[in-house]
Amino acid sequence: MTEGENSKPERISEAEHAVMEALWEHSPLTATEVCDRVCETRGWSLATVKTLLSRLVTKQAVAAQADGRRFLYSPAMARVDYVDGESRRLVDRLFGGRPATLFAHLAEQEALSERDIAEIEALLKEIRS
Amino acid sequence: MTEGENSKPERISEAEHAVMEALWEHSPLTATEVCDRVCETRGWSLATVKTLLSRLVTKQAVAAQADGRRFLYSPAMARVDYVDGESRRLVDRLFGGRPATLFAHLAEQEALSERDIAEIEALLKEIRS
DNA sequence: GCTTCATGTTTACAAACGTAGTCGCTATGA
DNA sequence: TCATAGCGACTACGTTTGTAAACATGAAGC
Structure with a gap:
């Protein structure tokens, strides 16, 4: 090759x-x-x-x-790829690779607005369907 | 002072x-x-x-x-503070400060395991109660 | 007392980063 | 044709980061 x-x-x-x-x-x-x-x-x-x-x-x-x-x-690279790389790095480094742990952290720190919560709920519903 | x-x-x-x-x-x-x-x-x-x-x-x-x-x-600093700072930086820089957008991204990239989804659902239920 | 080991302090040094100035070329208008 | 403005290339330079060796000093055993 x-x-x-x-x-x-x-x-x-x-x-x-x-x-x-x-x-x-x-x-x-x-x-x-x-x-x-x-x-x-x-x-x-x-x-x-x-x-x-x-x-x-x-x-x-x-x-x-x-x-x-x-x-x-x-x-020359898609934004989504960059964003994905950075996100994964963070989740890996600080949350043991578990997005749910990041989510729990955000919730605990009250970093989630009512709007965030509603949107996430909606997304979950969609995933479930 | x-x-x-x-x-x-x-x-x-x-x-x-x-x-x-x-x-x-x-x-x-x-x-x-x-x-x-x-x-x-x-x-x-x-x-x-x-x-x-x-x-x-x-x-x-x-x-x-x-x-x-x-x-x-x-x-000399709490882990939670460090983690929080880093998380917020990422969310601010890449997701316009909206955690829900990060969540949507993760979902779209299929970075969420069944277990993650279940845990997040549980957390949401808790928040709602 | 002297050698040796453990441990903090100093120094090193290349790569990456943030920020920017200078050089050289060329299209363009006078 | 000649000065000029616009633009990429090259150079610069202090700081931060990653990685570590050299040095100094005191403790501890012989």
């Missing part, structure tokens, strides 16, 4: 994640456009966004498509 | 967290005892544990009580 694209899913840092969110929300975007969407809130300069984008390209989490002399950036 | 113990809750890294888990499970422990409990699984040397312990002491996440020549280390 010719090696193939054996890319281990390099970890995305917190700052990088903010850029990913922008791209997940809308893509493709140029570096400047990404900056328009995140620089204000994060207090970043365009240079910072450029650095993060190239690191994300290296990590193959973002794809850069040439458009003249610039690039159009798009996510 | 005299400044007081204005300690912002310094972030605990992943490696440090492993040490915390050992201490939460049983404390106080000496550095060697902590190593006995984690070095094998993590493939660490005693030196590594010593470094992590002192960093944790600096971060005020661990308290060191002198015992003759050596120290007995104990957690």
Whole structure:
């Protein structure tokens, strides 16, 4: 077998994640456009966004498509996969891999709003059907 | 006002967290005892544990009580607080602060076992009573 | 008293991260 | 054609993290 694209899913840092969110929300975007969407809130300069984008390209989490002399950036990984990975990491690390334990913790800490509880109930009903 | 113990809750890294888990499970422990409990699984040397312990002491996440020549280390923060902080961070960052969205995600990804579902149902029933 | 063991302190050092400046190229308008 | 603005690439640099070795010092046995 010719090696193939054996890319281990390099970890995305917190700052990088903010850029990913922008791209997940809308893509493709140029570096400047990404900056328009995140620089204000994060207090970043365009240079910072450029650095993060190239690191994300290296990590193959973002794809850069040439458009003249610039690039159009798009996510190269689905948000759901990222979210799933992070969620599982947390559940594994802190709740022994048991989502129910996380849920119990949230309940105990009163972190669940009435609305949360209602929605979860509805979801459970759906699962059961 | 005299400044007081204005300690912002310094972030605990992943490696440090492993040490915390050992201490939460049983404390106080000496550095060697902590190593006995984690070095094998993590493939660490005693030196590594010593470094992590002192960093944790600096971060005020661990308290060191002198015992003759050596120290007995104990957690200086409750596990539940740590777990709660991490959980909320995740929910905020990835699920817009809505635990129900996290739950929906888990359900969609089929990350919930029959046992998880049953336990969550039971918890909900309890909450409702 | 001297060697040795245990233990905390200091120092090390590479990789990852956060944040950003500078360089070089090119399309573009004057 | 020449200055210019826009943009990616390269470089930079302090901090945090992971991992550990070297050092100092006191206790304990011989």
